Amino acid sequence: MSVTDPEAAAGSAPCRVPDTAARPATPALTPRLRLTLVVLLAAQFMLAVDFSILNVALPVIGEGVGFSPGNLQWIGTAFALCAAGFTLLFGRVADLFGRRRVFLGGLAVLGVASLVGGLARDPEVLIAARVLQGLATAAVTPAGLSLLTTSFPEGPLRERALGLNGALMSAGFTTGAILGGLLTDLLSWRWAFFVNVPVALAVLVVAPMVVKESRVRKRPRLxxxxxxxxxxxxxxxxxxxxxxxxxxxxxxxxxxxxxxxxxxxxxxxxxxxxxxxxLVPVGVLGKRSVAWGNAAGLIAFLTETSLVFLLTLYLQEVLGFSPLAAGLSFGVLGVGTVVGGTLAPRVIGRLGTRRTLIVGGAVQTVFTAALLGLGDERSWLGLLLVCTFAGGVGNMLVIVGFMVTATSGLADHEQGLATGLATMTQQIGITMGTPVMSAVATAGLGDGGTTAVLGGLKVAIAVNAAVVLLGTLTSAVFLRDGRAGAPR
Missing domain, CATH: 4.10.860 (DNA Excision Repair, Uvrb; Chain A)
Structure with a gap:
């Protein structure tokens, strides 16, 4: 398959993304591929859980380890800095020195760091453990995704694998919030760290037997x-x-x-x-499927994660739910993302990636905008649940469409780079969402009270919906599905 995009090189026409109009029947998954899929998805799900599992437990962790209130946010910041800052580097290192090697090494570091974090007795040790967890995430996520894209050929099998990956990652964010609350209430916050250890060990045992190492014929200097x-x-x-x-x-x-x-x-x-x-060939950055695919992914992660933040404030500050009850209510969103991830490969197979991005973005826009109807009574919870479910389906269609678009049409030796860029997009979107929407909500506050809080949240929700719509329009304008047999 050619990796050259003549239209992108000319800069005069929209990008061709993978054609799905006339493809052969989906090949069957072999037992080895099924086990490979399970192993890689288990690792990605664990990483997704890690992003949110400590959020509910932060105050308890602060008391248990001795963090001052002003320094408590560094438990999350230390992780986010490393997870986002090093992901592109580790994605390229995986291309050059072996994806399985980087994947397994990162998992080993993650397991050790989680054990150290769970045993920590002072702030310095806990922060060091979070730094190591972030570095491990920056290594494992792009390496695991590139192993996924190179293990499954471009087309229906890869779309199915990426659909399941996207569904489990989004479900992992929700599961992390719920699991963190349950473990903290029933056992101890330390189990939010310890839970990673057996999963990491299981993957480390099985992965070498089923996941093949990538090979580089000629290894350039880093x-x-x-x-x-x-x-x-x-x-x-x-x-x-x-x-x-x-x-x-x-x-x-x-x-x-x-x-x-x-x-x-x-x-x-x-x-x-x-x-x-x-490290990143400029030609790859200039490829419109990479550039605009990642733009769609950035908006998808930014808007959905920040919407969860806004609705958490709504449930607790306006409706008066407890943190655990608020977390449990997002289980409906988790179900929506699983449904969306399951449907995405079929939708892509029927409509193509560009139309899937448009349909998913349109669904997310409509149901995000519908949240502007929320009121200050608990009877409005039904509207919230319906909208988060349907919006989660739409958001997941966009995320899977983004992953397929941003990693297709590139050679196998560039898959670590492509997945590193996609992972970086994901991390930056998650990091950007909350501060951006928090600032918008704060700017929209009135004189105080529940009504003012609700008004500020509605301003932020309206901006959120507008950003989703903008992302949908960019996909419609700058991407188009290729014709059968057309170059990609």
């Missing part, structure tokens, strides 16, 4: 200047976003970090243009 500039740039951007969420968008520390990140990313682009063996 682009150190590019690796340093992009990693520092991403670290600065994520730090700026978290600072903005904590102290507001006018905070000097947030603005300085964001500006430094922007400068470093410009430096990275300049370095890549002149590098003989770039």
């Amino acid at each position: 682009d150190v200047p590019g690796a340093v500039s992009v990693t520092l740039g991403l670290l600065a951007v994520v730090l700026g976003l978290t600072r903005a969420g904590e102290h507001g968008w006018g905070s000097p520390s947030a603005l300085v970090a964001l500006a430094a990140g922007a400068v470093l990313l410009v430096v990275f682009y300049a370095v890549e243009r002149g590098a003989t063996a770039p």
Whole structure:
């Protein structure tokens, strides 16, 4: 398959994304492929759970380990910085030095870090464990995704695998919030760390037997200047976003970090243009399926994760639910994402990736906008549940469509890069969502009270729906499904 996109190279026409109009019947999964799928999905689900499992437990962790209230947010920030900042680097390292090797090494680090975090008695040890968990996530996620895309050929099998992966990852975010509350209430917050250990051990035992190592015929030198500039740039951007969420968008520390990140990313682009063996070939960045596919994914993750934040405030601050009850209510959203992930391969097979992105975005837009009808009585919970379920289905159609678009039409030796970019998009979207929508909601507050809180949340929900619509329109304008036999 050619990896050249003549239209993208010319820059004069929208990108062709994988054709789905005239494909052969879906080949059957062999027993080995089924086991490979189970192993890789188990690892990705565990990583998704890790993103949210500590959120409910943070106050209890602070008391148990001795964190001051002002430093408590570093339990999440230390993880997010490393998970987002190093993912592109580790994705490329996996391409060069072996995806299975990076995948298994990252899992081993994750298991050890989780054990250390669960046993931690002081803040320094806990933060060190979170840093290691973030680094392990940055290694395992793109390596696991690239193993998934290279184990399953481009087409129906890969779409099915990516659909299940997307469904389980989104379900993992919801499961993490619920599981964190249950473990903290019934056992101890330490089990939010310990739960990773047996899963990591099981995958480490089975994976070497079923997952094949990638091979590189000619291994180029690692682009150190590019690796340093992009990693520092991403670290600065994520730090700026978290600072903005904590102290507001006018905070000097947030603005300085964001500006430094922007400068470093410009430096990275300049370095890549002149590098003989770039970390990220500029041609890949210029491929419209990669660029606009990742744009759709960024918006999908940003809007849905931030909507969960807004609705958590609504359930607790307006309707008066407990944190655990609020977390349990998002189980409906989790079901919606599983349904969406299951349906996505069939929808892509029938409509193509571009139309799937449009349909999914339209569904998410409509049901996000419908949340503007929420009131201050608990009878409105039914509307919330319906909208989060249907919106979750639409959001998952977009996420799977994004993953298929952003990783298709590239050679196997570039899959670590492609999945590294997609993982970076996911991490940045998750990190950006809450501070952006928190700032919008705060700006919309009135004089105080439940009515004012609801008004601010509705302003943020309206902006959220508008951003989803914008992402849908960009997919409609800049992407189109290829014809059978057309070059991709």
